[in-house]
Amino acid sequence: xxxxxxxxxxxxxxxxxxxxxxxxxxxxxxxxxxxxxxxxxxxxxxxxxxxxxxxxxxxxxxxxxxxxxxxxxxxxxxxxxxxxxxxxxxxxxxxxxxxxxxxxxxxxxxxxxxxxxxxxxxxxxxxxxxxxxxxxxxxxxxxxxxxxxxxxxxxxxxxxxxxxxxxxxxxxxxxxxxxxxxxxxxxxxxxxxxxxxxxxxxxxxxxxxxxxxxxxxxxxxxxxxxxxxxxxxxxxxxxxxxxxxxxxxxxxxxxxxxxxxxxxxxxxxxxxxxxxxxxxxxxxxxxxxxxxxxxxxxx
Amino acid sequence: xxxxxxxxxxxxxxxxxxxxxxxxxxxxxxxxxxxxxxxxxxxxxxxxxxxxxxxxxxxxxxxxxxxxxxxxxxxxxxxxxxxxxxxxxxxxxxxxxxxxxxxxxxxxxxxxxxxxxxxxxxxxxxxxxxxxxxxxxxxxxxxxxxxxxxxxxxxxxxxxxxxxxxxxxxxxxxxxxxxxxxxxxxxxxxxxxxxxxxxxxxxxxxxxxxxxxxxxxxxxxxxxxxxxxxxxxxxxxxxxxxxxxxxxx
Numbered sequence: 001x002x003x004x005x006x007x008x009x010x011x012x013x014x015x016x017x018x019x020x021x022x023x024x025x026x027x028x029x030x031x032x033x034x035x036x037x038x039x040x041x042x043x044x045x046x047x048x049x050x051x052x053x054x055x056x057x058x059x060x061x062x063x064x065x066x067x068x069x070x071x072x073x074x075x076x077x078x079x080x081x082x083x084x085x086x087x088x089x090x091x092x093x094x095x096x097x098x099x100x101x102x103x104x105x106x107x108x109x110x111x112x113x114x115x116x117x118x119x120x121x122x123x124x125x126x127x128x129x130x131x132x133x134x135x136x137x138x139x140x141x142x143x144x145x146x147x148x149x150x151x152x153x154x155x156x157x158x159x160x161x162x163x164x165x166x167x168x169x170x171x172x173x174x175x176x177x178x179x180x181x182x183x184x185x186x187x188x189x190x191x192x193x194x195x196x197x198x199x200x201x202x203x204x205x206x207x208x209x210x211x212x213x214x215x216x217x218x219x220x221x222x223x224x225x226x227x228x229x230x231x232x233x234x235x236x237x238x239x240x241x242x243x244x245x246x247x248x249x250x251x252x253x254x255x256x257x258x259x260x261x262x263x264x265x266x267x268x269x270x271x272x273x274x275x276x277x278x279x280x281x282x283x284x285x286x287x288x289x290x291x292x293x294x295x296x297x298x299x
Numbered sequence: 300x301x302x303x304x305x306x307x308x309x310x311x312x313x314x315x316x317x318x319x320x321x322x323x324x325x326x327x328x329x330x331x332x333x334x335x336x337x338x339x340x341x342x343x344x345x346x347x348x349x350x351x352x353x354x355x356x357x358x359x360x361x362x363x364x365x366x367x368x369x370x371x372x373x374x375x376x377x378x379x380x381x382x383x384x385x386x387x388x389x390x391x392x393x394x395x396x397x398x399x400x401x402x403x404x405x406x407x408x409x410x411x412x413x414x415x416x417x418x419x420x421x422x423x424x425x426x427x428x429x430x431x432x433x434x435x436x437x438x439x440x441x442x443x444x445x446x447x448x449x450x451x452x453x454x455x456x457x458x459x460x461x462x463x464x465x466x467x468x469x470x471x472x473x474x475x476x477x478x479x480x481x482x483x484x485x486x487x488x489x490x491x492x493x494x495x496x497x498x499x500x501x502x503x504x505x506x507x508x509x510x511x512x513x514x515x516x517x518x519x520x521x522x523x524x525x526x527x528x529x530x531x532x533x534x535x536x537x538x539x540x541x542x543x544x545x546x547x548x
Contacts, residue, residue, distance in 0.1 A: 112356055186386075187392045187394060187454070188404070189351070189354065190388075191382070191461055192379065192382035192408070192409070192461060193378070193404070194378060197408045198408070201404070201407070201408070202404070205396075
């Protein structure tokens with residue numbers, strides 16, 4: 001009966017109560033550390049959001065959102081900035097999304113895998129993604145604003161931001177396309193379908209959730225940038241009448257406001273603008289989730 | 300009459316000599332089974348018959364594959380070839396769309412727009428694949444909702460919708476349970492009346508049950524080919540003898 005308990009093998013040493021306890025403690029310690037890390041992350045996020053919302057929400061009003069803005073005087077509405085931001089998002093996506101998605105299609109569907117040309121494009125997109133955004137701003141200011149003579153305008157800003165988000169769109173679209181099972185391609189081609197039809201009707205629809213996510217992520221990036229935007233699109237606080245007009249995006253507006261915080265009213269405006277930005281980003285993220293799950297369900 | 304004639308075919312994946320001097324004739328409206336251990340080249344040969352190997356980088360092919368007397372590696376429209384030589388894969392690969400759209404995919408890719416024509420082909424193909432009765436009330440539901448065996452019959456229906464002359468099957472039942480396998484084998488017995496079938500299989504019993512002719516591959520070589528009963532009951536080569544008797548492989 002006591003044959004097993006009396007055994008002196010290594011296994012039974014491992015099983016004795018003392019080492020078991022220490023193992024249990026190690027486990028608990030690690031478990032605690034992981035929970036603490038996750039907790040700190042959530043805490044910080046909630047803290048920042050709470051800080052902004054508690055200071056800003058009470059100053060967000062219908063007039064604040066839809067009103068006009070004058071630097072001197074009492075008008076502090078941000079409607080012009082909202083419009084400029086929307087223009088900036090739409091225009092930069094109009095440039096970057098088609099080019100980025102088509103590049104990704106080329107890389108995954110047409111180029112021979114591992115070819116020199118593909119390696120060069122990959123290296124370029126990775127390098128482009130790593131360049132600080134202010135450098136894009138400087139380039140945009142010299143090239144689009146001055147050399148091409150587009151001036152400080154929504155167009156100059158959108159072209160600059162398009163360059164900035166291009167690598168993001170290429171990379172994420174590429175990943176979405178590579179996640180489409182090879183068996184779909186084989187199935188399509190085995191039916192005698194042309195390459196373009198198979199890509200258009202089978203591969204792209206399958207990759208759509210990923211591509212939509214990539215576009216919305218880029219939208220967040222466009223909204224979030226400040227330096228390259230005011231270097232190329234300027235800071236005029238009027239609603240732009242054409243893409244050749246200067247305009248101030250919400251983020252640039254916030255940057256500008258924080259440069260001259262003297263009165264309580266100015267602090268309030270800054271927090272209210274930040275509140276709008278946070279809400280915008282939250283809405284964008286939620287939309288991404290909803291669209292992605294909906295498209296996934298369809299297939 | 301031979302539908303396909305392969306002559307002195309050599310195939311290289313880079314340095315790897317995957318098929319060595321293969322010559323084989325595929326007679327019309329018969330089932331030809333390609334058997335042999337994993338990596339022997341049987342699937343590779345199958346994929347040369349509709350040029351699916353074109354999708355793999357670094358493949359080099361010498362020799363000829365003649366389809367109805369015409370060399371498919373010479374000046375031939377690959378899309379047209381693949382419509383005439385259809386394929387069913389090892390793992391059922393329905394597209395992420397409805398049952399109806401799966402069958403209609405190949406037609407629409409050819410520019411067929413007439414809904415009446417498509418409706419008719421969808422029904423005929425599903426009947427031809429013995430799937431119509433099971434799915435006729437849910438043609439517009441996702442194909443992923445079907446069982447594995449149903450999915451494979453859907454893939455067969457998708458292939459016959461193009462009215463091919465040859466159907467290539469790459470271990471079509473290896474991912475299925477015995478009952479689903481039985482249904483596919485019954486179906487193949489029907490299909491052989493209209494189509495020329497080339498099937499790669501790991502199951503010697505399956506080859507015995509369904510094929511008219513059998514070819515045994517071993518390390519990239521075609522060791523022996525002939526009438527199925529002859530290859531199994533009276534193999535000429537000792538390697539074939541060893542494989543079909545279950546000594547190795």
